[in-house]
Amino acid sequence: MSLLQQLETTVQQATRRRRWQRAWGGFWGGLLIGAGIWLLALGLYKSLPLPLTVLTVGGALGSAAGPAGFIIGAWRRRESPLQTARWLDWHQGLQQRLATALEVGRDSRFGRWAELLVGDAARHLEPLDLRRVLPYHLPRASRWALLVLLLGAGLGFVPEYRSAAYLQKQREKENVRQTGRQLADVTRRNLERRAPALESTRKAAESVTTLADQLAKKPVTRNEALRELAQLTDKVQQEARDLAKNPALRSMERAARAAGRETPANPNDLQKQIESLEKTMGNKDLTADALEKLAQELAKAQQAAQDLLKQGAPGTEALKDSLARALSSLAQQAQGLGAALPSLEEAAAALRAGQVDQVLKDLQVAGKDLEKLKELAQALQQLQQQAEKLGKDLAEQLKNGQAEAARDTLQKMVNQLKAGNLSREQRDGLMKQVSQAIPPAAPYGKVPEFLKQAMQKMQGGDNPGAGQALADAAGELEKLMQQLADAQDLKSTLDALQRAQSAIGSGKSWSQVAGPPGFKPGGKPGRGVGTWADEEGWVDQPENTGLWDNSGIERPDLASRGLTDRGEGGPPEGMVPTKVKGRFQPGGQMPSIPLKGLSIKGNSTVAVREAIQAAQTEAQAALSHDQVPRAYQGAVKDYFGDLK
Amino acid sequence: MSTDEQIAQFRETYAALRAEIGKIIVGHEPIVESTLIALMSGGHVLLEGVPGLGKTLLVRTLGQVLDLSFSRIQFTPDLMPADILGTNLVMERPDGRRVFEFQTGPIFAHLILADEINRATPKTQSALLEAMQEHSVTAGGELRRLAEPFFVLATQNPIDQEGTYPLPEAQLDRFFFKLLVGYPTASELTEVLNRTTENTQVAVNRVVSRDTLIALQQLIRQVPVASHVKDYAVRLVLATHPKTETGRPIATQFLRYGSSPRGAQALVLGAKVRALILGRFNVSFDDIRAVALPAMRHRLILNFEAEAEGMTADHIIGKVLQEVPEDAAAVAA
Numbered sequence: 023m024s025l026l027q028q029l030e031t032t033v034q035q036a037t038r039r040r041r042w043q044r045a046w047g048g049f050w051g052g053l054l055i056g057a058g059i060w061l062l063a064l065g066l067y068k069s070l071p072l073p074l075t076v077l078t079v080g081g082a083l084g085s086a087a088g089p090a091g092f093i094i095g096a097w098r099r100r101e102s103p104l105q106t107a108r109w110l111d112w113h114q115g116l117q118q119r120l121a122t123a124l125e126v127g128r129d130s131r132f133g134r135w136a137e138l139l140v141g142d143a144a145r146h147l148e149p150l151d152l153r154r155v156l157p158y159h160l161p162r163a164s165r166w167a168l169l170v171l172l173l174g175a176g177l178g179f180v181p182e183y184r185s186a187a188y189l190q191k192q193r194e195k196e197n198v199r200q201t202g203r204q205l206a207d208v209t210r211r212n213l214e215r216r217a218p219a220l221e222s223t224r225k226a227a228e229s230v231t232t233l234a235d236q237l238a239k240k241p242v243t244r245n246e247a248l249r250e251l252a253q254l255t256d257k258v259q260q261e262a263r264d265l266a267k268n269p270a271l272r273s274m275e276r277a278a279r280a281a282g283r284e285t286p287a288n289p290n291d292l293q294k295q296i297e298s299l300e301k302t303m304g305n306k307d308l309t310a311d312a313l314e315k316l317a318q319e320l321a322k323a324q325q326a327a328q329d330l331l332k333q334g335a336p337g338t339e340a341l342k343d344s345l346a347r348a349l350s351s352l353a354q355q356a357q358g359l360g361a362a363l364p365s366l367e368e369a370a371a372a373l374r375a376g377q378v379d380q381v382l383k384d385l386q387v388a389g390k391d392l393e394k395l396k397e398l399a400q401a402l403q404q405l406q407q408q409a410e411k412l413g414k415d416l417a418e419q420l421k422n423g424q425a426e427a428a429r430d431t432l433q434k435m436v437n438q439l440k441a442g443n444l445s446r447e448q449r450d451g452l453m454k455q456v457s458q459a460i461p462p463a464a465p466y467g468k469v470p471e472f473l474k475q476a477m478q479k480m481q482g483g484d485n486p487g488a489g490q491a492l493a494d495a496a497g498e499l500e501k502l503m504q505q506l507a508d509a510q511d512l513k514s515t516l517d518a519l520q521r522a523q524s525a526i527g528s529g530k531s532w533s534q535v536a537g538p539p540g541f542k543p544g545g546k547p548g549r550g551v552g553t554w555a556d557e558e559g560w561v562d563q564p565e566n567t568g569l570w571d572n573s574g575i576e577r578p579d580l581a582s583r584g585l586t587d588r589g590e591g592g593p594p595e596g597m598v599p600t601k602v603k604g605r606f607q608p609g610g611q612m613p614s615i616p617l618k619g620l621s622i623k624g625n626s627t628v629a630v631r632e633a634i635q636a637a638q639t640e641a642q643a644a645l646s647h648d649q650v651p652r653a654y655q656g657a658v659k660d661y662f663g664d665l666k
Numbered sequence: 667m668s669t670d671e672q673i674a675q676f677r678e679t680y681a682a683l684r685a686e687i688g689k690i691i692v693g694h695e696p697i698v699e700s701t702l703i704a705l706m707s708g709g710h711v712l713l714e715g716v717p718g719l720g721k722t723l724l725v726r727t728l729g730q731v732l733d734l735s736f737s738r739i740q741f742t743p744d745l746m747p748a749d750i751l752g753t754n755l756v757m758e759r760p761d762g763r764r765v766f767e768f769q770t771g772p773i774f775a776h777l778i779l780a781d782e783i784n785r786a787t788p789k790t791q792s793a794l795l796e797a798m799q800e801h802s803v804t805a806g807g808e809l810r811r812l813a814e815p816f817f818v819l820a821t822q823n824p825i826d827q828e829g830t831y832p833l834p835e836a837q838l839d840r841f842f843f844k845l846l847v848g849y850p851t852a853s854e855l856t857e858v859l860n861r862t863t864e865n866t867q868v869a870v871n872r873v874v875s876r877d878t879l880i881a882l883q884q885l886i887r888q889v890p891v892a893s894h895v896k897d898y899a900v901r902l903v904l905a906t907h908p909k910t911e912t913g914r915p916i917a918t919q920f921l922r923y924g925s926s927p928r929g930a931q932a933l934v935l936g937a938k939v940r941a942l943i944l945g946r947f948n949v950s951f952d953d954i955r956a957v958a959l960p961a962m963r964h965r966l967i968l969n970f971e972a973e974a975e976g977m978t979a980d981h982i983i984g985k986v987l988q989e990v991p992e993d994a995a996a997v998a999a
Contacts, residue, residue, distance in 0.1 A: 112993055117952060118950045119948055121894065134670065138670075
């Protein structure tokens with residue numbers, strides 16, 4: 023390798039090394055600038071009410087974009103070997119020997135001069151150690167970058183400054199968002215449960231969903247939200263009023279209300295249920311009272327069996343006889359009632375065999391069977407009572423507003439007329455029923471007209487025509503039922519809108535604002551777990567106007583404790599409580615408080631996941647609105663966080 | 667002779683010249699070195715200083731050590747151009763015919779000492795213009811070449827002295843270097859006293875022939891200069907141009923005119939000689955910087971503001987040297 027090639031190799035190595043060094047320096051420089059941007063963003067975020075995106079963008083620029091950009095920038099900056107040679111000349115004080123040698127080394131015009139130059143440069147470059155000249159070490163920027171990062175980390179612990187007005191505004195926005203979400207959920211559930219029959223109802227429901235989604239996704243200020251909700255409420259209210267103008271609906275609704283809410287709609291279904299229960303019980307004459315008496319007797323027999331088991335040998339025979347008689351009597355009574363209790367027979371057999379333990383077990387089984395029979399008898403009794411409330415014929419059904427039952431009755435009539443094998447008596451019966459139904463059908467739109475047509479056609483012997491008229495009447499009733507359902511949907515939509523307005527207006531969460539009466543069973547809808555429902559009045563007191571009468575309000579949290587008429591001294595010895603109920607220590611364990619509410623039995627109508635999700639949402643809302651005492655916040659967060 | 671031998675000869679010659687001159691001249695190393703640099707480059711030198719500092723002695727000594735013809739012209743206010751260049755005289759030939767014949771003046775020598783050049787009138791000073799630049803003289807309508815090598819070594823008193831005429835700009839620009847001769851130090855003055863007040867006879871030898879000098883001048887021009895070093899010389903000269911994009915603010919403030927291209931030539935040629943003297947085969951930034959003052963100080967024309975503030979060309983050049991980066995690319999990288 024010639025001297026010139028050696029020089030070129032050395033310079034190329036230096037060029038590569040300088041490139042890496044620039045990239046390394048670029049990384050730290052970028053980190054410094056990025057950290058500076060991050061610190062600035064953090065400072066701005068901490069001192070000004072800026073959105074979190076400022077901090078996110080600042081952090082992203084600081085952590086990744088800055089160093090990466092500078093590394094790439096520095097790496098992409100290429101340097102020619104001649105430039106490196108000039109740098110080496112400058113850095114090592116080579117008096118431009120190296121750059122001149124590289125420049126003229128391959129130029130034939132310089133002849134011997136070029137050789138002399140290359141030789142001179144090689145001599146001066148010989149002791150050069152590139153690792154020493156271009157070392158990889160932490161640049162000065164690294165110290166500053168680390169310092170800025172430390173400052174940023176320290177600043178992270180400084181709480182953000184937000185004015186009271188801003189916080190209030192944020193709370194309102196969050197409330198608007200949550201309320202919008204709840205309103206959208208409620209409206210959507212209504213739509214999923216039943217699609218509106220009328221176009222106007224569907225549009226109203228959709229406009230509510232759209233507004234609720236808008237509020238949830240892009241929350242506006244409290245006043246704007248209230249204005250928009252009020253506008254929509256007016257619109258929906260107008261729709262409801264328009265619908266309510268129909269006199270048929272009014273009468274149907276009034277009649278249905280007068281007849282009672284729990285009246286079953288379909289007499290056929292009711293009859294089927296009754297028959298099914300009677301079949302299960304075996305004897306339709308079984309009454310709950312008779313079974314109750316039988317249960318009392320059975321309890322006595324159980325007591326006697328237990329006594330027999332406890333007493334042992336003396337007097338055993340007498341007790342055995344007594345128990346055998348009681349069992350025999352019970353079996354006879356059960357047989358007399360028609361209740362199948364085979365366990366009683368088995369108990370008697372076990373007694374005869376001297377197996378008192380088995381007697382007890384058989385009696386327990388018999389008790390359970392009896393309990394089931396009792397429940398069935400009660401259910402049958404209820405169904406029978408409901409069946410009695412149903413209208414007996416078309417006229418009564420129409421009078422009671424039992425539109426569904428009336429429709430089914432009409433359908434039966436249509437079927438009879440279509441069958442064509444009606445006897446004179448049957449036709450007269452039908453005509454009588456229809457004619458009696460005309461006056462009570464007056465409020466049901468075109469129904470009386472159709473009934474009159476049917477009458478006329480039956481009188482003229484036109485059974486198919488009469489059937490068609492009755493079918494039209496049934497169709498009219500069906501239409502009216504749909505409209506009534508739409509009106510009810512509109513009512514629930516209006517309730518939801520008013521609830522949303524109330525929530526946003528009062529700054530409370532959706533669950534804190536009372537819905538319409540009977541919105542949920544239990545009287546305390548959606549209050550979740552614990553005693554928050556009871557504490558609501560304590561946490562969120564309305565503004566004291568000076569005219570507020572709180573004489574009737576009990577405030578156990580403010581009740582004086584430890585202050586007695588005996589002075590400021592402590593309680594006498596022996597009276598110091600080990601556990602003070604109701605006194606909360608911040609950070610301490612949450613005291614147990616018994617749950618209140620009604621015990622509800624039956625099948626759940628809501629999936630447990632949805633219920634958990636709703637409870638978690640409400641708990642989060644309560645936490646974010648500072649409606650949970652500080653001492654409880656951790657416990658509430660843990661409890662609802664662990665729900666799965 | 668090979669390049670290596672020529673280079674060796676250059677160094678020997680330079681060393682011999684320094685040694686011989688050193689026998690007569692005490693101190694003034696920078697002046698002697700610069701004078702020799704100009705000599706090797708083939709340029710003229712203007713030596714300025716108050717009387718009695720050895721300017722004339724230096725030039726006379728140089729005349730003694732060089733194997734060249736030497737003329738001394740003492741410039742006075744009544745000196746006429748013809749007194750320098752020569753004139754046509756009526757001469758009688760042996761056949762009795764009278765003809766005009768050109769009688770050469772003292773300019774027709776290799777080494778000219780123009781002593782106290784600023785005491786002559788500008789008209790007489792201008793007589794040197796053609797000779798200094800083109801190495802020729804035009805008289806009586808006839809062009810006459812001067813013998814090579816041709817050097818003018820002029821001395822002058824500071825221009826603010828009585829009875830002096832400042833040299834015109836065109837004349838100044840023709841000088842390769844302008845050297846300012848300062849006062850000797852105490853030790854140098856003592857040595858001067860020793861040599862001049864005692865019966866000490868010093869003989870100097872002629873060490874350089876005419877041909878050798880011409881060969882060395884040609885050798886100097888072969889020294890390679892890297893492009894970025896040339897670029898530095900160019901940037902330095904451009905930085906002295908007032909009211910231009912390349913000019914430095916100080917040039918705009920204090921200069922009427924900046925350096926001419928002859929200044930850049932002087933920078934590079936002088937730097938080449940210095941590089942060889944220092945044993946290098948390439949020109950460095952230091953070489954350029956070292957010759958910047960003598961090469962450019964007489965080429966900068968100060969304006970009224972500079973005169974009023976007592977600003978000198980040396981100060982402006984110093985500032986320009988500070989402000990113009992030697993190798994901007996390398997330093998930035």
